Amino acid sequence: MKKKAPNKLKILNDPIYGFIQIPNSLIFDIIEHPYFQRLRRISQMGLSNLVYPGANHTRFHHALGCMHLMQKAIRVLIFKGVEISKEEEKALCIAILLHDIGHGAYSHALEHSIVGGVSHEEISLKFMKKLNDEFNGELGLAIKIFEGKYHRKFLCQLISSQLDIDRLDYLKRDSFYTGVTEGNISSDRLIVMMNVKDDELVIEQKGIYSVEKFLIARRLMYWQVYLHKTSLVAENIIVNLLKRVKELAEKGEKLFSSSALNYFLYNQINQNNFTDETLEMFSKLDDYDILSAIKEWTSHEDKVLSSLSKMIIDRKLLRIEIQKEPFTENQLKEKINKFSKKLELSEVETNYFVFSQEIKNHAYNSKKPILILNKKGKLKDIAKASDQLNIQALTKPVIKHFICYPK
Known part of the structure; x- marks a missing residue:
């Protein structure tokens, strides 16, 4: 009797988004790979659980959440008439799934002590290239997008920008697990408001308040959680x-x-x-x-x-x-x-x-602006489009100094 092939189109249950679908068998095989499974043993927030006892979620959690949000973003953009090929779609999901694969134990602690001079982004790239060899070059396009070298800029911005899929997941997820409600952004609404104009990823004017809330939430999460x-x-x-x-x-x-x-x-x-x-x-x-x-x-x-x-x-x-x-x-x-x-x-x-x-704490860097698309089809930096004075204030980095010593 012929052995039945395993079902690779799994559905996972996530405490934040509910059911998450694994879109294809290649992604299923990447998730099954020991390199990716290792992320189950890397906490997303290092030692933050010494402050917020619930903050025990992992990089594995976060990567799957990002892949789910990326699928949503792709559906929204295609619905709005943006052309994204099946190949690009697959590459985006792989690139966001693997964007954190190079993180070391306790996140940033290793980078500053044992593995000197090699950043987690560089290690992520090394892992991706190794997986690309194992999967017969099927990750080539994903690597190009991850490196920001693909000719369609907005695809790279979905992976890395000031309003990328990574941030949309970690703010919501970290807020959920720490119980710090200030970080609870509406990632769904932000994704629904996404569009593309002149090859730039933009947010439609109706989404301006959601972007304001996102930037303020990011600032508060930094002071209250990440820099606690x-x-x-x-x-x-x-x-x-x-x-x-x-x-x-x-x-x-x-x-x-x-x-x-x-x-x-x-x-x-x-x-x-x-x-x-x-x-x-x-x-x-x-x-x-x-x-x-x-x-x-x-x-x-x-x-x-x-x-x-x-x-x-x-x-x-x-x-x-x-x-x-x-x-x-x-x-x-x-x-x-x-x-x-x-x-x-x-x-x-x-x-x-x-x-x-x-x-x-630099909540908003106006050198890489979040662009708002107004009703007339013109693009404007959120810091100029917003009537919220504190958005302008968020463009200036806030620096504080600390000293540690025994009790």
């Missing part, structure tokens, strides 16, 4: 912790770690030596490797490493002060001297516990 003071402290502790581990590994110290983490601790990885083997090891590295290692490191004899590890595991974090003006060299020095004596650590070691940085 406790999340900032936790993320910086984990970055410092991984830097310390890397430093100990370079001195030849034996450290508990999984084989994937071990590879990145004991090898200097950069842009030039990021080989296929590196990519394979990276695809095996996720939040679980980092967290299980941190649990083990709480009892390491290195005081800096064990203290930082305990802070994360027990949620006993550093104190943080945030202000508009930068902290002076003297203020930082004073704190370093004070805690160096108190913790009985050298000045260099104290830098792991006392540090100062800046944070930036």
